[in-house]
Amino acid sequence: MKPTSLVSEHDKFLEDLSALPDVNACIDAICAYFKIEFATYHLAFHEGKAIDTPYVKTNYPSDWVRQYLVMNYIEIDPVAQSGFARALPCLWADLDWSDPKSGTFVEDAIKHGVGGAGYLIPVTDRRRRRAIVNFASPIDPEKWATKIEDIAVVLGECAEILHRKAILDLYGKEDERPALSPREIQCLSWVAQGKDAGAIAIILGISEHTVRDYCKSAKHKLGCATLFQAIHKATMLRIIDSDALD
Template sequence: MARKLDDVLERMGDCDSLAQLEAAVVDLRDRYDVEHLVYHCVKAGGEQWAALTYSKRWVDIYVERDFQTIDPVVLSCFRRFTPVDWKRLNWSGRPARMLLAESIAHGLGNQGYSLPIRGPAGQFALFTVNNKAGDDSWARFTRAHMDDLLLAAHYVNERALAIEGAGGEGAPSLSPRERDALTMLAAGRSRAQAAERLKISEHTLRVYIESARHKLGALNTTHAVANALARGLIGL
């Protein structure tokens, strides 16, 4: 992992309050030099919590106008496990265009990438990177940094659940490296690419994958990845 990510993840591991985790999210935003970074969690019982860099005014407007019911990003993420590029969504309807115009007027960028995360006991979360950039520049950014941000999304979610005491009873405990390995495979990386990204040998990667597979009671690697996603042990 890049040094900038290593530093923030190490800091996240020491967070024992949501306020400290929010400060780490702000630090991550600054290190990647993007406009905004958002983690928003909804528990099964409806309780919500967020660590974000949006203005309070925009958050208040979004909640007051119930924008989540028309937001193409939220609606799309509820239906899938894979990351959502905002530019690929349908913004042609009048409510969606109004929402987009309002968001930009309140300091959001025109580009966004959101990662849905499903956790234990019905927990659902979104990890979003938002920026002001042209299409070509944004494509270069996502190619260069999306692996980092996939891992960061998982770490933020895991730490938030730990702080809130919502880790889920009976869920198998995977080590950070086991989760990293499965996250890379879930994102479509080959074993060679995953090993290179995590700066470990393919042999070491194989050890982590096999260890995770046994803990999850999975028949093979594909089953292990699917199992980990379904249990919310990794985010994608």
């Protein structure tokens, strides 16, 4: 397998894709090009708002989108649940569907005509934003697997492009979200868990001074007057959370 050659085979397409105006257009283009039924882009959060609104772009049929929302299926959908937790793409078939709740979810999906095979691509950018991109078709999982194998790398590129388009759509040209270093995020996260500098130093195996220094620089990067404000802001921006601890 030569990923690079596979990509270059579709270079022209990716270029065209990047030129499209919005996420919806990209979704349609990808589906048409690869002859895939459904594609969805789903950004985990939409920071700083008082009202939770997922940023979702999809070409799934209305009935299913409505049902998914109203039934709060995101809570039990293994694709979404593990998609936002894992780092590497995978076939839906390779996920864990053993939970009985997944069963009712799948039944309902089939009832809505959207059962079948799928491919999940998690996206994480340098600013700790998380999204998932899903491709799905109502075809035989075996055939789907071989089809995907050939284009997995290109689909990965497509996912990146979708994400960039979404961020552009949401925040415009300049993306002001501060990029903290991994250590800064770790220290801030531990502080938010109620640990003091001494404890964090032991946990991370570094000096207490260094822990303080990371908190300081994180505070400055976030443009905050106090560390309290930095914790608040970083929490709202979802830069720190319990799984950033280690």
